[in-house]
Structures are given as C-alpha cells and as structure tokens.
Amino acid sequence: MNFIKRIARKIKRTAGKIKKAFFSVTRVIVFQPGKVGSSTVQASLERAFKNRNHILEIHHVHALNNLDEREEFIKRTRKDPSESLVLIQEWRELRREIADHPQQRWHIINLVRDPIAIKVSALFQLLDQHIPDWQERQKGGRLTMSELEALFFSKQEFGFAGLEQWYNKQIKDIWGLDVFAEPFPRHAGYKIYEKANIRLIIIRLEDLNQVAKQAFNDFLGLENFQVVNANVSEEKPYAELYNEFKKRPLPEQYVEQGLGTRFAIHFYSPEEIETFRKRWTQT
Numbered sequence: 649m650n651f652i653k654r655i656a657r658k659i660k661r662t663a664g665k666i667k668k669a670f671f672s673v674t675r676v677i678v679f680q681p682g683k684v685g686s687s688t689v690q691a692s693l694e695r696a697f698k699n700r701n702h703i704l705e706i707h708h709v710h711a712l713n714n715l716d717e718r719e720e721f722i723k724r725t726r727k728d729p730s731e732s733l734v735l736i737q738e739w740r741e742l743r744r745e746i747a748d749h750p751q752q753r754w755h756i757i758n759l760v761r762d763p764i765a766i767k768v769s770a771l772f773q774l775l776d777q778h779i780p781d782w783q784e785r786q787k788g789g790r791l792t793m794s795e796l797e798a799l800f801f802s803k804q805e806f807g808f809a810g811l812e813q814w815y816n817k818q819i820k821d822i823w824g825l826d827v828f829a830e831p832f833p834r835h836a837g838y839k840i841y842e843k844a845n846i847r848l849i850i851i852r853l854e855d856l857n858q859v860a861k862q863a864f865n866d867f868l869g870l871e872n873f874q875v876v877n878a879n880v881s882e883e884k885p886y887a888e889l890y891n892e893f894k895k896r897p898l899p900e901q902y903v904e905q906g907l908g909t910r911f912a913i914h915f916y917s918p919e920e921i922e923t924f925r926k927r928w929t930q931t
Contacts, residue, residue, distance in 0.1 A: 689856075695874070808911075849867045897929050
C-alpha cells in the first residue's frame with residue numbers, strides 16, 4: 649500500500665509540473681503539527697479550485713525544519729515508522745524547493761485546535777505505527793483501554809513540549825513570522841499574517857465552519873468557499889476505540905499541562921479553556 653501511495657504521489661507531482669507550464673499557480677502549504685483538520689482544508693481547496701484556469705499546488709505538511717531530528721525520533725519510538733518516513737522525505741523535497749526559490753510566493757494555512765483534542769486524535773492516527781496488529785488484537789478482545797492509556801501517557805509525542813515549540817521552529821525560524829507577537833482575534837476565529845512573499849492564515853478549527861467563507865475569500869480571493877469534511881476520525885477503522893477513549897476522564901495533571909501552554913492561552917479565552925477542561929476531566 650505504501651508503494652502504491654508513493655507511485656500515485658509521483659504521478660500527481662509530474663502532472664502538476666506539466667500543467668504549471670500553461671497556467672498560473674497558487675502555491676499553498678497546509679501546515680500544522682497534525683490532527684487539526686488539515687485534510688478537510690486540503691479537500692475543500694481542491695474542490696474550490698476545480699475547473700478553474702488556475703493551478704493549485706498544495707502541500708500537506710507537518711514539519712519543514714529539524715527533519716533529521718524528527719526522522720531519528722520516529723525510527724526510535726515507533727514499531728512501524730515506514731509511512732511517516734516516506735512523508736518526511738516529501739517534506740525534505742518541499743523544504744529544498746523553498747530554499748532554492750526564496751522569492752517564490754507561498755500561502756500557508758495553519759489550523760489550531762483544543763490541544764488535548766489534538767493529542768487524543770494523534771494517538772489513534774498513529775495507532776498503526778505504535779501497535780501494528782491493533783485491529784487483530786481488538787477483534788480478539790486483547791486490546792484494552794488501559795493499554796491505550798499507558799501508550800498515550802508514556803510517549804513523548806503525545807505530550808505538549810513539541811506543540812509549544814512548533815511555531816518557533818517551523819514558522820518563525822523559517823519565515824521570521826512570530827505569531828505570538830500580537831494578540832489573536834479570538835472573536836474573529838482567524839488572522840492573516842504577511843511578511844515579504846509569505847502569507848499565513850491561522851484559523852481555529854472550532855470556528856472553521858462559521859468563518860471559512862470569509863476567511864478564504866480574504867486569504868485567497870475564493871468566493872463561496874465550502875468546507876468538505878475529510879479524514880474524519882469517526883469514519884476511521886479505529887472509530888469505536890476512539891469514541892470509547894474520549895469518554896474516559898483524563899488525569900487533571902495532563903489536562904492542565906495542555907491547557908496551560910502558551911499555545912492554548914494565546915488562541916483561546918479563559919472561558920473556552922475552562923470548557924475544554926470540563927470536557928476532558930469529567931465523565
């Protein structure tokens with residue numbers, strides 16, 4: 649399956665290069681740590697650009713900096729890292745393109761979300777890599793919630809240090825944009841940042857359905873933009889486990905770590921953070 653995916657990606661990239669010779673191009677990077685609605689945004693953009701005499705070059709990326717470090721971490725901590733390693737190679741190619749064409753214009757889309765929800769969703773998105781035989785074990789009644797909790801709380805990637813550092817390492821260090829330098833307009837649900845040839849929009853996932861039409865009109869000049877849901881956790885093979893896990897209260901210490909991050913405090917109001925706190929600590 650991974651081989652087929654690689655071939656499909658190569659064909660898509662080759663076709664894209666041919667089309668770029670005849671049409672103008674809008675280059676977009678959907679860029680965030682992961683499990684923040686990026687697949688939905690990508691699918692929505694592809695639909696919005698369909699049948700237009702304009703090419704959408706879109707990349708779905710979780711990291712562009714410190715990739716060697718990320719690769720070693722993945723190899724060290726996951727039982728089957730193959731899919732993630734293929735993605736990292738694609739991210740390296742994009743980073744080289746950015747470095748080789750410093751004047752090229754990029755539109756960067758970043759979504760933020762309740763940090764606890766990000767990490768819980770990531771656990772199940774990466775379940776194949778941590779427990780490759782989880783489906784067989786689930787069918788045989790040999791996969792317990794206690795085991796999933798032990799995995800969740802024992803792995804560094806499901807903690808919050810990476811989330812705290814992500815905007816400095818992946819946005820500020822590459823493009824010089826400091827998203828924490830000024831307040832985020834929580835009432836609007838999105839904000840556009842600009843520097844030289846870079847445009848960045850940050851949208852709160854909780855507000856996406858309400859603000860998407862205006863946000864993408866402001867950002868890309870797309871009228872009547874519609875959200876197309878994609879990669880929804882409730883439709884995945886792990887949906888039953890995911891929903892059961894979400895019903896269990898999480899330790900208050902873990903929840904407080906996530907909700908006390910600069911990330912959470914910057915993008916969400918105290919009242920919204922309290923709502924998240926109740927969601928994850930009460931049955």
